[in-house]
Amino acid sequence: MNTNKRETLAAYSFLAPALILLGTFLVIPALMAIYYAFTDYYLLTPDQRQFVGLQNFIEIFKDPIFIQSLKNIVLFVAFVIPIQVGAALGLALLINKPRKGNIFFKVAYFSPVVLSLVVISVLWLYLLNPSEGLINSLLANIGIEAQPFLSSPKQAMLTIVFVSAWQGAGYQMLIFLAGLQNIPSTVYEAGKIDGVNKWQNFFYITLPLLKPTSVLIMITTLISAFKLIIQPMVMTQGGPMNSTMTPVYYIYQSGFSDRMIGYSSAMTVIFGIIIGIVTLLQSRLTKEDDI
Amino acid sequence: MKKVMLLIILIMMAIVFTACGGENESSSASENEVSIWVHTSDETPEGEAMQSTIDRFNEENEGTYSAKIEFIPRSGAGGGYEDKINAALTTDTLPDVITLDGPNTAAYAEAGMIAPIGDYITNKDDLLPSIIQQGTYDDQLYAVGYSESGVGIFYNKQMLEDAGIDLSTLPTVDQPWDWNQFMELSETLVNTYDTAAIDMAFDDKSEWLMYAFSPFLWSQGGNLVSEDGSTAEGHFNDENSVKAFSFIQEMVKEGYTTITPVEKGFHTGEYPMKFGGSWTIAEMEDYPDVEYGVMPYPTSPDTNELVSPSGSWQYAMASSSEKQEAAGALIDFMTSTESLTEVTLANSVLPAAHSVVEEVQDKVSPQMNVLIQQNQKSAHARPVLPNYPQVSRVFQQAVSDAAYYEENSDVQELLDDKTGQMEKALK
Numbered sequence: 001m002n003t004n005k006r007e008t009l010a011a012y013s014f015l016a017p018a019l020i021l022l023g024t025f026l027v028i029p030a031l032m033a034i035y036y037a038f039t040d041y042y043l044l045t046p047d048q049r050q051f052v053g054l055q056n057f058i059e060i061f062k063d064p065i066f067i068q069s070l071k072n073i074v075l076f077v078a079f080v081i082p083i084q085v086g087a088a089l090g091l092a093l094l095i096n097k098p099r100k101g102n103i104f105f106k107v108a109y110f111s112p113v114v115l116s117l118v119v120i121s122v123l124w125l126y127l128l129n130p131s132e133g134l135i136n137s138l139l140a141n142i143g144i145e146a147q148p149f150l151s152s153p154k155q156a157m158l159t160i161v162f163v164s165a166w167q168g169a170g171y172q173m174l175i176f177l178a179g180l181q182n183i184p185s186t187v188y189e190a191g192k193i194d195g196v197n198k199w200q201n202f203f204y205i206t207l208p209l210l211k212p213t214s215v216l217i218m219i220t221t222l223i224s225a226f227k228l229i230i231q232p233m234v235m236t237q238g239g240p241m242n243s244t245m246t247p248v249y250y251i252y253q254s255g256f257s258d259r260m261i262g263y264s265s266a267m268t269v270i271f272g273i274i275i276g277i278v279t280l281l282q283s284r285l286t287k288e289d290d291i
Numbered sequence: 292m293k294k295v296m297l298l299i300i301l302i303m304m305a306i307v308f309t310a311c312g313g314e315n316e317s318s319s320a321s322e323n324e325v326s327i328w329v330h331t332s333d334e335t336p337e338g339e340a341m342q343s344t345i346d347r348f349n350e351e352n353e354g355t356y357s358a359k360i361e362f363i364p365r366s367g368a369g370g371g372y373e374d375k376i377n378a379a380l381t382t383d384t385l386p387d388v389i390t391l392d393g394p395n396t397a398a399y400a401e402a403g404m405i406a407p408i409g410d411y412i413t414n415k416d417d418l419l420p421s422i423i424q425q426g427t428y429d430d431q432l433y434a435v436g437y438s439e440s441g442v443g444i445f446y447n448k449q450m451l452e453d454a455g456i457d458l459s460t461l462p463t464v465d466q467p468w469d470w471n472q473f474m475e476l477s478e479t480l481v482n483t484y485d486t487a488a489i490d491m492a493f494d495d496k497s498e499w500l501m502y503a504f505s506p507f508l509w510s511q512g513g514n515l516v517s518e519d520g521s522t523a524e525g526h527f528n529d530e531n532s533v534k535a536f537s538f539i540q541e542m543v544k545e546g547y548t549t550i551t552p553v554e555k556g557f558h559t560g561e562y563p564m565k566f567g568g569s570w571t572i573a574e575m576e577d578y579p580d581v582e583y584g585v586m587p588y589p590t591s592p593d594t595n596e597l598v599s600p601s602g603s604w605q606y607a608m609a610s611s612s613e614k615q616e617a618a619g620a621l622i623d624f625m626t627s628t629e630s631l632t633e634v635t636l637a638n639s640v641l642p643a644a645h646s647v648v649e650e651v652q653d654k655v656s657p658q659m660n661v662l663i664q665q666n667q668k669s670a671h672a673r674p675v676l677p678n679y680p681q682v683s684r685v686f687q688q689a690v691s692d693a694a695y696y697e698e699n700s701d702v703q704e705l706l707d708d709k710t711g712q713m714e715k716a717l718k
Contacts, residue, residue: 044402046381130551151494151551153698237496241692257680259398 036265043259056266066267069245070274075157076164076246077225084165085214085221088172093206095173096180110170117167121234124163125150150236153243160231160244168224172217179213180206215286219279226275247271324357325617326386330372330604332364340637344630348621356617361386380404387612388621391434393425393602393672394498394679400428401677405607407431411619414627417644421601421670428675434607435626437634439641441666442503442568442600443585444489445575445658450563454483464587464664467597470507470538473589477547480563487549489564490556491542493694500687501673503566506598508535509671511591515686516717520676523713527689528706534591536693536702544696557581569640572658585661588669601670603643641666681716685709 037056041049060066091109095102112120127134128149136146149159183206191205229248232238238245238253247267255264327345331338345360365372372390379385391399399405409415409432415423419439426434448458456479462468468476477488492499508514513531516523526532542548557565558578565571567585575583588599606625608618624630628646635642635651641663642648648667652660676682689709692699699705 042402043377044380044398044404126554129553131549132553148551153695239496239688239691240695241698242688253684257684258678259680 033265033268036262037269038266039262041260041262041265043255043261049262052262056263057270059263060267060270065242065245066247066250068242069247069250072157072242072244073226073228073246076161076228077222079158079161080165080225081218081221083161084169084225085172085217087165087169088217089176091169091173092176092180095177109173112167113170115167117230118234120163120167121231125235128159151240153241156236156240156244160228160235163235164225164228164231168221172221175213175217176210179210182213183209215283218286219282222282223275223279226271226278323355323614323617324359325388325612325614325621327358327360327388327390327606327621328363328372328376328386329360329390330365331362333362336637336639337634338362340634341625344625344633347630348624351624352620356620358388358617358621383611385609385611387614387618388606388608390604391607392604393436394683396426396434396605396607397428397675397677397679399607400431400433403610405433406610406612406615407433408435408608408619408622411608411616411623412626413623414644414646417628417646418626419643419645419667419670421666421672422603422605422643425602425672425675426605426607434605435622436603436605436643437626437631438603438638439601439643439666439670440568440603441641441662441670442566443587443662443665444589445557445565445567445571445583445585447557447560447563448582448584450484450560451480454480454563458584461584462586462589464597464661464668467587467590467595469592469595470589471592474541474545474547477542477564478545481546484563487552487562488547489542489566490552490562491548491566492552493543493548493550493691494552496687496691498683498687500690501683502600502602504539504690505673505686506588506600506671507538507591508532510588510594510596510598511535512594512596515674515682515713516676520674521717523682523710523717526710527713528703528710532706533702534593536689536706538591539690540693540696540699540702543694550691550694569659569662572656572662573639583658585658587661587665597665597669598671599665599669601666602673603640676717678716682713685713685716688712 039049040052130146150156227248228246232244236244251264251267254260345358349357363372363375422436480488511531511534514526553561556562590597606622612618631647632650
């Protein structure tokens, strides 16, 4: 009995650092955000905070910019997931075969992940400049006229999709690579004996065996894609005409520029629920035909 | 063993008590010591000038008041510093005096964070009208700006001459050009150089668009919101606004300016003209080959009234301060002619008071003097509204949307839409 108690105590004391950190920086702030969502908390008058019920939520659903930001992020996610994950898988397959200079390519593909997103965004701002940027100079050489990548409401979000996929793919590539190397070579050897061709090899052996990795990558990429903020903040400031405004950016703006902590917390709650639902749906869908 | 423990505890208690005693003593000695937070670093010329002003204050008021300055450098658009102010507000640990950006006056005053200081400021008549305008909310003076800023049109003398323009005919602060004359000049330059005539920094989609473009609206006689700040309807979408925004739209549509300017295009001779301020003069020191002049803002042809951008950081007193008299004395000291001259020259910015203009005008370049004169004559503070951030953002979006002339060819419709958004922010 006594030793049991002591062991429990020891276990909790080992858990404590993690629990305290999680509690301080995750659980308590999250609970506070939920509470603030029902108040009219204005940053400069914290003492005059009042309970306002569902008023923030009603206003949010009538806020055209928030609705627009939701549409924008859906567009972003719909494009960035297939492009980024596809590119990551492609790169991983290229690197997986042992050949000369593999390390160089591995480092090259991974290096954008190491760089700060702000640096990446500023870099692409220069590359995409309509009048003197490298991309448009290249396009001019093959006879395509200069494109207003970031200054056109139609192209801005797609440009950010491309930049984000380019930046993020290296990370997923590494995970795919680990997944690929975990596939036992005996399976491929068995395939060889059965005389499968290259395509069958990929579609019937590699892809199904990569499924656990893919599910993990899909879920993490999806969640991080929903949290898009730095690229539009640096590259377009949400413009042109709010075409690159994202929910997280709008939450940040309402809270810290406009000082509407209550309103901004309510958006956080709504957005948190949306991400929760999407993640749940996705893990259900991918689990159905699990091996 | 127990005795040792007891001894240790006794020693600890002794230390705590003496420490507390010391604390009491020092706080009674500094009953009239005021603390001030500023948003710059003590390594900038601005911070050094502030430190030296504080040193002088302590010297001259020895025995009565003293002040202690803390430097909290801001990041980018005000980040770090304002976060600290907001945190101190929540924990009720604000210092006696703070610095704040011009557009924050109304929000801080409305929230009861800062106290009126009109009674403490002795040189109100000397301060520029734009400084008083920026620091006044509800008919009371809450903050005093210690410098000014402004925007003029920088032009490349060589490029204008090569395009056949006689530089002696260019406008002056006393005789500015109207929009039509300015567009004629732009037309000539576009035809000569086959590139945008002026870089208006359209790509800077932030406070800049409000700061630099709102004077066009005021020159036209319009305004963003009603006099009492309660509504935008009938103001931001009236005839005057439509005219001002049509001018902005035409500048882009005719190719006189560009929404995607080349970085440092003016400095490298790509564009003949640029919107610039005192900071541009500092930048141009690295480009000694470019000979440039500065001309005033163009005016509305209907009124011909010169209105130019303005705004700066200011000093204000926290309402929570228990040493209001000392804090008031400090702000008055920091905005005296001598202190203002010190910070103005150190930081190469525009003066905030008439007497300071006289002090510095012989010590700065002719280009700087154009900005100083224009500022003294025509500076217009940005609207003093508690919900300024939202109002400003709607204005910025209106400017940036107007530049998309194909999508927003109907300026009235655009402004009606934006007025609705502004109305929502004012509630």
